Amino acid sequence: MTNYRDMNRLNWNDRTAVHAKSKFYNIDAFLAGKSSLSGLDQAELGDVAGRTMLHLQCHFGKDSLSWARAGAHVTGVDISEEAIALAQSLNEKLGLHARFLRSDIYDAKELLQGELFDIVYTSYGVLCWLPDLTRWAELISSSLKQGGIFYMAELHPITFIYEAVDNHLKFSNPYFDTEVRIYDSATTYTGDEDKMEHPVTYQWQHTLGEIISALVGAGLTLNFLHEFPYTVYNMFPGFMAQDDQGKWRLKENNHLPLLFSIKATKC
DSSP, X not given: OTTHHHHHHHHHHHHHHXXXXXXXXXXXXXHXXXXXXXXXXXXXXXXOTTOEEEEESOTTXXXXXXXXXXXXXXXXXXXXXXXXXXXXXXXXHHTOOOEEEEOOGGGXXXXXXXXXXXXXXXXXXXXXXXXXHHHHHHHHHHHEXXXXXXXXXXXXGGGGGEEEETTEEEEOSOSSOOSOEEEEOSSOTTOOOOOOSOOXXXXXXXXXXXHHHHHHHTTEXXXXXXXXXXXXXXXXXTSEEEOTTSOEEESXXXXXXXXXXXXXXXX
């Protein structure tokens, strides 16, 4: 467990190389002007023009740069040096003024040296990489100005109890599971067949109650918690269909929550 950060960092370096050329991320369309944001984020967070934003676990910066295109002054932080290098390259190509910093999330407070932001943002597949949500929430709170907003949209924790087995979605992992989960997968979630040199990752399950409690415990006031029966990508291939708005829904059991969003304020 002492090397989980390095193992995950190396895995995300490998993923970045695959994602940079993947149709899933479609960098060419992004450079041509297509926003990478889902629509939910913009609708719930609102106008960001002129506001400072800290984007935690930003990967290679597409969402950060989409917010920058919307007028935000964005600082993106990610554990992967390859992701940060690609983010900086895209920023230069687009002529934007976003800033990207390489840091593990638990070291970011020291790196930011007390800088405060109007908004802290994070989204889609981020919490499973963090063993300690208390320290995560404390970073968010300490990075916000008084009256500042935290917003996240994230895969619902219930999705992590399912696994595709023998052509069925089955309950495979307990919801109330605090133990580390070690995965060995040579490919990434984009559907590309490229093999990664560092296939092992360490991940954690977090309940909705744990997430909310961490944020409230760090001094944030909850504005809303929303849950949705759809997600932003085909997370269960063969078991999902895309609706006419581009949202991915389960073909069966479409009443299950697949996504949630949170907005909270530092009062």
